[in-house]
Amino acid sequence: MNRLPKAKGKDIHSGSIGTAFFYCIEALSQAMKVLPSFRHALLLLIVCCSHHAAAQWFGNGAVELGSNDNVSRSPVAQQEHSDQSLRAGISGGYHFQVADYTGLTIDASLTREQFRRYSGLSSNRVALGGTLSHKFGLGERAPIATLGMTTERAIHNLSLRNSWLYLLQAGVQQRLADKVLLRLSLEQQLQRGDYNRPRPAPAPPMPGDVWKLDLLVASATVEWDTGPASWLVAGMQLRHGDTVASVEPSPRFRVQSSAVTVDPVFGTGIVSYRLNANTRLFSLDWNLATSDRSTLYIGAERQLSRGGTDLTYQAGIIRTGFIVSY
């Protein structure tokens, strides 16, 4: 059985500033191991830093209140668990305009998400990322292509769910009309959980690395200005790959899953299965600019997932939040 790693004798999910800084460095180190091109991005950053007039710093703060009616992603209606969460985070970084039409953005973020009922899901997240953007022409209607990478460390109250997350994203955006902006993106997500616990007896052994997930996400969003200070964002995502569902042990789930482990987040007798699933996600958010540097939003999201051969789950999320930028 894997042991919990210790940092200087303290539990790793202590949530201190020192722990966050440790994981920033660890995130950078992990990113350079897993994504060799990150080294090139870092070299470019060092070159750009030598010309300070090209760099602009920015910072953001955000808080979001959300409610999810199936946070366990259970395909069994009677075993669905709902919960509410409060998420607060800060992020910031530098933007380097390296050429007339090309920019490089390096950013870091720190987020705390606190769940009300299932505190094991609560987490601290530290992320480090970089995005290269290129604008194909002059003016607001010129398309912009982006290529980005992010490494994130998630530390949950229940350390069973701790993991590293690596994202590689390619996107394009274009303003189609004065009030309409279209964004398309393709993202590869690799999640690597810390622990690999054996499957409970007496069934044949199965891998326990439930939070080792590979996912491909295609997204499309449309922003529509509904007024001088408000806009709607309609989004659709297609997610193909691994997902985790938490239910009571069942042979029907076991044969369709690729990993399983005991997961006490939702109570005793619950296990988490890793399933291969296709998920469609639809979202709609209404945004109000309370100033030219702050936004209030309210939105909803619907997830429709089909895993294995006949495992389907649905989840509904509503959220409201506030963002400020500097």
Next chain:
Amino acid sequence: MLPVLSRLFRLLPLLTALLLPATAAVAVSLNVTLTDQDGKAVDDAVVYVTSVNGQRAAATPMQVTVDQINEMFVPHVRAITAGSSVNFPNSDHIRHHVYSFSEAKNFELPLYIGIPTEPVVFNKAGVVTLGCNIHDHMLGYVLVLDTPYFDEVTGGNATIANLPAGQWTVEIWHPRLADEQTIQINVDAATDTTLQQALELRPERMVRRAPRRGSSRY
């Protein structure tokens, strides 16, 4: 001798009228006060005057500046006469890429910081909309005019000085003006003219600069 001198004295008024240059018509000021639909003083407007009979007074080219401060064009609206030149210094600590696609002036100042070497000359009358290719929320205007009689509105007030008496057309321009404002006035030779006007302005647009959920500014 005396009859000659006497004749000269009688002709003196006529000689004076012929030899002295024609006295210019008396010039007065037009004072304009602008408010919006809520009664607040309007800024970023331009008031200019054109002759009713289509005559154009000669306009002297100017040299002015439109700066870039805190990711904004300052001033937001600049009025100039045709043939004037505008400097675009960048006082921000980051580079900008200024451009315009307007019919009155199509130009580009590639990525720079500080003061460009050459000013931009605006020869054609019309509205020139300024943008920055990096910061989409940056917006500014240069109003190029064919008349020397104009003023930029500050704190709701504008004064057009040295306006000859007569009939004039007063035009008001603002980037958020819902309807064109044109007023016919008769300027009295003896006194300054005052004009008060309420404008119907569209709300200020904040969508471009406001932050997005899950997105960086860049």
